[in-house]
Amino acid sequence: MQETERISEAVIRRLPRYYRYLTQLEANNEERISSSKMSKDIALNASQIRRDLNCFGGFGQQGYGYSVSKLKSEIERILGLDRSYNVVIIGGGNMGQALVKYHKNAKKGFNVLMIFETDEKMVGTKVAGTEVMHLHDITMFCEKNQVDIGVICTPKESAQEIADVLVGAGIKGIWNFAPATVLVREGIAVENIHLNDSLYVLGYKLSQDEDAENFL
């Protein structure tokens, strides 16, 4: 790999946003895009966008803009979307099931191999076409199938324990939907999803509007 330094986490977190936007442009057969147009459409500062894209040698040219397809495939490469990942889901409740279905429709790269459950009634059945196995067998399964990512959809009380099991089974990435922050040792990547964070932001915006109305 040629890159001499890692790209900062803040930049990485903005890349999926660029990626979604470029995917949309491509679907609309747009070939080029300027940072100023991009800035308007995705509500980021144009100079911020240029700095971000420069980080990984963006292809922008003054007065000409970026090539949509080149930029998109470069971001795909950086995000690792040109690879594929083996995924297991722990917890076959509503959230687990929603994610299985979500990924059936999603493009590529993330293959849900198995759902793990402790509920004996679910073990041996299928959820949206994906088999359900008992949690007892997770370590064996992960080792045999080179699982990359474990998705935790259990109640919050079990989240840390499951994370420890996953790490023990050699999994390198955890996507945690349980409403509890999960801690792991260095070298393991975790994304803790805090759904309520965005709900709180929504609450903020609503309360601002109310204040504005009261003021009028």
Add this chain to the structure above:
Amino acid sequence: MQETERISEAVIRRLPRYYRYLTQLEANNEERISSSKMSKDIALNASQIRRDLNCFGGFGQQGYGYSVSKLKSEIERILGLDRSYNVVIIGGGNMGQALVKYHKNAKKGFNVLMIFETDEKMVGTKVAGTEVMHLHDITMFCEKNQVDIGVICTPKESAQEIADVLVGAGIKGIWNFAPATVLVREGIAVENIHLNDSLYVLGYKLSQDEDAENFL
């Protein structure tokens, strides 16, 4: 309201993170917290934290830190968590059901009044204790019950249409889980949830590790 200027969106988006952290500290009976300790624990730059908290008149004192409870209640007030919101969920599938259950366990402030569905088999039943009504009746219901927030858990094809119906019914905030960006007129707050964004970040981290291993 005394505030002379609105707080920037970037700061607002960090507040839920502070809020979660402070809630944790309070549960551990911690009374004071310094920006440097905070910085270590939540992986944000200490000067960034001080700047953020200054935006709304944080209570920090040199060498003494912030009062956990004061800071927490100030953030609650700013986020509007000291108010309560009437919420309806559109789409009673797995994601909708997961969110109903999620909010049953959540503290306060967001009251799920009703689930709306087009599936006749679900209409009239209850999901996790919450009634299911036909989508036909949503406008009448929202007007009668002063609904603040509509949560879209439908397939992406219907998301924009539902958003338009919600806005027509006087709803001021939309929490959108359909994998399609929903557009609304000014004055309506929308949070589009893109679950895959964080999965892509996870993919990035995993692919970086692989590169590092190959390099060794």
